[in-house]
Amino acid sequence: MRGLDSQFWSTQGSNVTLAVIAIVAFVAVVALIMFGADLVRGRSRDKVQLVVLVTPVLALLAVGLIYPAFDTIWISFTESVREPDPETGINTVTTTFAGLSNYVYAFTDPTMARTILNTLLWMIFVPLLSTGIGLAYAVFIDRAKGEKVLKSLVFMPMAISMVGASVIWGSIMYNYNQTGDQTGMLNALLVLVGLEPVSFLTVQPWNTFFLILILVWSQTGFAMVIISAAIKGVPPEMNEAASLDGANAWERFWSITIPSIRGTLVVVVTTITIATLKVYDIVRTLTQGRNSTDVVANKMFVLSFVEQRQELGAALAVILFAFVIPVVIYNVRSLNKVKETR
Known part of the structure; x- marks a missing residue:
């Protein structure tokens, strides 16, 4: 605690404030969407409410599960190559397609x-x-x-x-x-x-x-x-x-x-x-x-x-x-x- 200066606490306070604003904004948007779906009348009411309820779940699954899964699969077929830059001589890392070489290595x-x-x-x-x-x-x-x-x-x-x-x-x-x-x-x-x-x-x-x-x-x-x-x-x-x-x-x-x-x-x-x-x-x-x-x-x-x-x-x-x-x-x-x- 003694080693933490005012800049640290100021940064943490800003982060907490942004987090609270983001949560409040998310809740407000969801509440508005739910309120709008509840105003729908007629035959399409059930379908609209179903879409409103299912869409956030599908979006979270896509962002938190599906995309990382496909990204992991793609990374498993690549390899990182470190080569010096011809002008500066600094090593740069490039990603190239490696096929099944990672899997062959894993089993051999x-x-x-x-x-x-x-x-x-x-x-x-x-x-x-x-x-x-x-x-x-x-x-x-x-x-x-x-x-x-x-x-x-x-x-x-x-x-x-x-x-x-x-x-x-x-x-x-x-x-x-x-x-x-x-x-x-x-x-x-x-x-x-x-x-x-x-x-x-x-x-x-x-x-x-x-x-x-x-x-x-x-x-x-x-x-x-x-x-x-x-x-x-x-x-x-x-x-x-x-x-x-x-x-x-x-x-x-x-x-x-x-x-x-x-x-x-x-x-x-x-x-x-x-x-x-x-x-x-x-x-x-x-x-x-x-x-x-x-x-x-x-x-x-x-x-x-x-x-x-x-x-x-x-x-x-x-x-x-x-x-x-x-x-x-x-x-x-x-x-x-x-x-x-x-």
């Missing part, structure tokens, strides 16, 4: 290829483990004593940020000391039973799976709560009828429970998969991508903002988007099948 360079492979591993294991453990937990504690408490214990990690979860696992569970007493819980247990401590975050390739466990720990609670709610929606009469027909618990689970909650399972898997593809915090906090643990989101950040190689970063962003497309298609097709069965 060993480091980049390892990053993409790690992302695929995260994409496979996190949804499967989170959903599988959440499903098993929801089934076993359904209508059990202390159900609410048991659910709360598993759901609690959802309230912790990814950075917080990373710090917890890094300092409490995975901590490794080359010399001295082991303070990490897992290594302390290993030493207690006479085994050598393990550097969980550096030993390859298992360090990637140890990072995956952190996100599984965080997402299992989400899967468990959603699946548990779906299981409670299964009519008990169906299980009772199956029991009278001689079906055991395992047969009732596969023949009644799973088909009844299939739509919920698809939504849970899809949601966790998309969240997994965006994982950045865990890797950035614990390893910064070292020891072959990098993922696309972190590598994209490093290339774009640290190494100033925006073209390669844009290519990775497009690859990440391409990973999402099959997930969305599977989600839509699976939900359509569920609707057809009903």
Whole structure:
């Protein structure tokens, strides 16, 4: 505060004033447009109001989503060339079309290829483990004593940020000391039973799976709560009828429970998969991508903002988007099948 002079506060005051004026002007324009649409009478009233309501949303989507997406795709097909100016000798940067060279590099360079492979591993294991453990937990504690408490214990990690979860696992569970007493819980247990401590975050390739466990720990609670709610929606009469027909618990689970909650399972898997593809915090906090643990989101950040190689970063962003497309298609097709069965 002492180092801030009057010019700083004057500049900040001007910025705040401009921001307030812009917000007031925006609200006034929207109010006038809405008021004008409300004055329209006749058959065109509904159409005019629809256009007035939808146009701002489409404009915001175009400015905030569609244009950046196409701009990123274009940047991924270019490269920056630094050449000295023939007259001044000063290096100038020109952008030229590079075709698929950035994508070829992304899939052929060993480091980049390892990053993409790690992302695929995260994409496979996190949804499967989170959903599988959440499903098993929801089934076993359904209508059990202390159900609410048991659910709360598993759901609690959802309230912790990814950075917080990373710090917890890094300092409490995975901590490794080359010399001295082991303070990490897992290594302390290993030493207690006479085994050598393990550097969980550096030993390859298992360090990637140890990072995956952190996100599984965080997402299992989400899967468990959603699946548990779906299981409670299964009519008990169906299980009772199956029991009278001689079906055991395992047969009732596969023949009644799973088909009844299939739509919920698809939504849970899809949601966790998309969240997994965006994982950045865990890797950035614990390893910064070292020891072959990098993922696309972190590598994209490093290339774009640290190494100033925006073209390669844009290519990775497009690859990440391409990973999402099959997930969305599977989600839509699976939900359509569920609707057809009903």
